[in-house]
Amino acid sequence: MRSIPIALSLALFLHGAPITLYKDRATGALYTEPGPGRIPVGRFIGVDEVEELVEQEVERRLGKQVVQQVERELGIKSSITLLNPDSPTFPLGRETHPNLKIRPFDDPDTYLKVGVRLQGTFERYKEIDYDQGEKADFLDGYLRRVRLEIGAGFGKHTSFTMDLRNDKSNYRDKGEQKLQVGDAYLKIKKPFGTSLVNFKFYRAKIDVSRTETVKSAWVIHYDRPHVADMAAQYISHNRRATNAQIYGDYRKKIHYQLAIGDGVHSGKFYDAAGHHFEGDFTQKRFFYGGKIWLSPFDGWEERKRTETYFAQGKHLEVGAAYWVSPQIHYNGYTIDHKLLNLEASMHYYGLFLQGEYFKFDGVVQDFFQAPDVQGESYGWYLTGEYCMPELAYLAPFFRYERWNRFKGASGYTLTSKIFGFNWYLRGNSTKVGFAIQRDRYGEAIGNQRISRYKLTTQWFF
Numbered sequence: 001m002r003s004i005p006i007a008l009s010l011a012l013f014l015h016g017a018p019i020t021l022y023k024d025r026a027t028g029a030l031y032t033e034p035g036p037g038r039i040p041v042g043r044f045i046g047v048d049e050v051e052e053l054v055e056q057e058v059e060r061r062l063g064k065q066v067v068q069q070v071e072r073e074l075g076i077k078s079s080i081t082l083l084n085p086d087s088p089t090f091p092l093g094r095e096t097h098p099n100l101k102i103r104p105f106d107d108p109d110t111y112l113k114v115g116v117r118l119q120g121t122f123e124r125y126k127e128i129d130y131d132q133g134e135k136a137d138f139l140d141g142y143l144r145r146v147r148l149e150i151g152a153g154f155g156k157h158t159s160f161t162m163d164l165r166n167d168k169s170n171y172r173d174k175g176e177q178k179l180q181v182g183d184a185y186l187k188i189k190k191p192f193g194t195s196l197v198n199f200k201f202y203r204a205k206i207d208v209s210r211t212e213t214v215k216s217a218w219v220i221h222y223d224r225p226h227v228a229d230m231a232a233q234y235i236s237h238n239r240r241a242t243n244a245q246i247y248g249d250y251r252k253k254i255h256y257q258l259a260i261g262d263g264v265h266s267g268k269f270y271d272a273a274g275h276h277f278e279g280d281f282t283q284k285r286f287f288y289g290g291k292i293w294l295s296p297f298d299g300w301e302e303r304k305r306t307e308t309y310f311a312q313g314k315h316l317e318v319g320a321a322y323w324v325s326p327q328i329h330y331n332g333y334t335i336d337h338k339l340l341n342l343e344a345s346m347h348y349y350g351l352f353l354q355g356e357y358f359k360f361d362g363v364v365q366d367f368f369q370a371p372d373v374q375g376e377s378y379g380w381y382l383t384g385e386y387c388m389p390e391l392a393y394l395a396p397f398f399r400y401e402r403w404n405r406f407k408g409a410s411g412y413t414l415t416s417k418i419f420g421f422n423w424y425l426r427g428n429s430t431k432v433g434f435a436i437q438r439d440r441y442g443e444a445i446g447n448q449r450i451s452r453y454k455l456t457t458q459w460f461f
Contacts, residue, residue, distance in 0.1 A: 079103050082461065087427055088310055091392050095310075095427025096461040098217070099149055113151035117163075117217050117460045119144040124453040131447055142171040144222045144456070147182065159187050162203075183240065200245040206259045207291040208232060208239050208323055209356060210305065210343040211383075217428050217460045218306040220352075220385050220397045221435060226414060227358050227379035227403040230270075234337050234360060235287050235323040237265035243287075252301035255319075258290040263325045264337065271364040272377060272406035274445055277330060278367075285327040293319025293343065302345070308428055311350040311387045319343045330364075335374055337362045350389070355382040358403075365406050379403030379414075385422070393424040411444030420454075431458050 022031045022038035031038055080102050087095035099115030121144045127136040146166045153159040162184040166177050185204035191197065207213045209228045216222065224232075232239045243261020266281035295301040295317045302317040309315075325337040338361040345354040360377040364370075385397035401416040420435030437452040 079105055084427075086312075088312060088389065090310075090424055090426045092426040092430055096429045098215070098461070099151060100461065109153065109156050111151075111153040113149070113153075113161075115149040115461050117145055117147040117149060118458070119146075119216075119222055120457045121222065122455045124451075126451040127448060128450075129446075129448045135448070140172060143167075143169040145216055157189050157191050159189070161185055161187065194248075196248040196250060197246065198248050200247070202242055203240045204243065204245060205240045206236055206243060206245070206261075206287075206289075206323070207257050207321060208235055208339060209341055209358070210319070210345060210354065211307070211356065212239055214305050214307055217458065218308050220307045220383060220422065221399060221418060221420065221433075222456055222458075223437075225356075225381040225383075225399065225401045226416060226439075227381060227401060228356065230360065230377075230379075230403075231339060231341065231358055233264065233268035233270075234339050235289070235325045236261060236263055237268060241265070252303055253295055254292070255294075255302075256290065256292045260286050260288045263287045264328060266330075269328075269330070271367045272375075272409075272412055272445075273366045274405075275367050279331040280329075281331075282329045283325070283327055284329070287323060287325040287337075289321065289323030289339075291319060291321035291341070293317050300346075307352065307354065307383075307385070308424070309347045309349075309352055309387070310393065310424060310427060311389050314346075314348045316346040317344070328362075330367075331371060333364075333371060335362045335364065350387045351384070352387070353382070353384045356380060363406060365409065375409075376407040377403070377405050378407060379405075381416075387424070393427075394421060395424065396421040405445060409444065411442040411447075413442045414445060415440045428458065429461050432456065 020032075021041050022034050023029070023041045024031065025037045025039060030041070034040075080100065082096050082100050084095045084097050099113040101111050101113050103111040121142055123140045123142075125136060125138055125140055127134070129135045144167065146169055147163045148165075149161075149163040151159060151161040163182045164179055165182045166179050168174065169177050171177075181203070183204065184202055186201045187204075188199040191199070205213050208231045211219060211224050211228050212232045236243065241262035243259050245257060245259040247255075247257040249255040263283045263286065266277055269277040269281065271277070293302070295315065297316060300314055300316040302315045319342070321339070321341040323339045323341075328335045328337060340359040340361075342357040343355070345352075347353070357380045358378060363375055363377045365373040365375060379402060381399060381401035383397065383399040385395050387393060387395040397418075397420055399416070399418040401414075403414045404412055405414060406412040416437065416439045418435055418437045420433055422431055422433040424431045433454075433456040435454045435456065437454070439450040441448050441450075
């Protein structure tokens with residue numbers, strides 16, 4: 001074929017889209033459109049496709065994270081990002097990041113993040129009392145979590161995160177509930193240029209439990225274990241009453257968190273029998289404590305606190321925490337809450353396993369019958385999931401829990417069993433699930449069995 005004239009070559013290059021050229025059999029003239037007597041002679045790419053091919057090759061050689069960092073520093077990245085670049089492709093596409101991030105070109109160290117989290121549940125609830133027979137059997141539809149999430153970055157080191165929530169909307173007969181503030185914390189990241197030292201202030205989670213610390217959009221089952229929910233209220237209200245934290249990690253091998261702050265809330269102060277406290281209540285001291293967790297093996301480091309890995313990579317970690325919430329005064333009595341938490345988790349591609357142990361010291365046996373009797377409580381759970389990419393990311397899971405709510409007394413044991421599956425249509429951004437849960441309460445804490453059948457959905461970005 002004769003060489004393409006320089007003017008035509010330049011035109012092709014300046015043209016944004018690829019072009020296919022056609023040659024007339026009789027005259028040899030070149031055309032950009034097919035027609036009678038014309039045959040294709042080649043496909044020529046324009047500047048846009050050249051740039052795309054170069055970008056793909058650079059990412060392949062350097063890695064996406066390096067490219068993204070360079071682009072941020074040079075200010076040449078798009079000002080709006082959403083997709084997780086490390087996400088596999090699910091049936092409905094790649095997973096999104098938590099929230100839509102908007103970054104200005106003139107100051108790439110600042111940003112605004114906006115997102116939503118919506119979890120819906122349709123449930124059949126059945127309750128059997130071993131003394132009175134069947135007590136309840138009904139259908140319920142509710143929004144387990146409804147949240148608007150907002151974040152802002154003020155520079156290389158400082159950011160603010162918060163959310164507005166209306167969780168359990170229409171749950172049972174509770175109606176619309178009230179709009180509340182969940183997280184609301186200021187984060188100072190690597191102020192000394194090392195991941196060993198970071199700070200959080202105000203309403204940020206303290207790590208009383210791994211599953212309670214994992215973002216609710218990333219847990220396997222929307223309702224966490226009973227014993228973990230107890231830990232979430234035992235030291236600080238909703239594990240995030242106003243506090244100050246220092247935390248960090250050393251090469252993802254050793255992680256730690258230390259915190260001090262506001263303590264328990266009377267509205268979430270319960271005895272071993274499950275009674276809600278009513279009466280005079282004060283707490284005169286801040287809670288304090290901390291947690292440490294380790295990933296001892298090379299290549300098995302935990303890089304994110306999550307329960308959903310989508311059969312990607314591997315990790316193994318073990319951890320321990322000790323927290324104290326002292327000087328709790330109730331109706332003339334004084335008690336100190338002390339919590340020991342042990343955790344372990346691992347995943348190897350599709351397989352995920354996680355377990356935790358809790359020991360509560362300073363539990364009131366019964367506010368009404370024995371308000372002066374104080375003791376201990378302990379419990380544990382084991383959960384796991386197996387994610388199958390070959391079956392469109394279907395993932396069966398289980399959880400078993402056993403909690404003795406007052407040590408040394410009979411009838412205080414709660415056991416819970418759950419089996420179900422999640423279908424990750426777009427990772428955690430879009431997923432549906434089904435679960436069957438059976439809870440058995442001992443004679444002193446209700447003497448009943450509760451069965452729950454749940455169809456769940458999640459929409460999150």
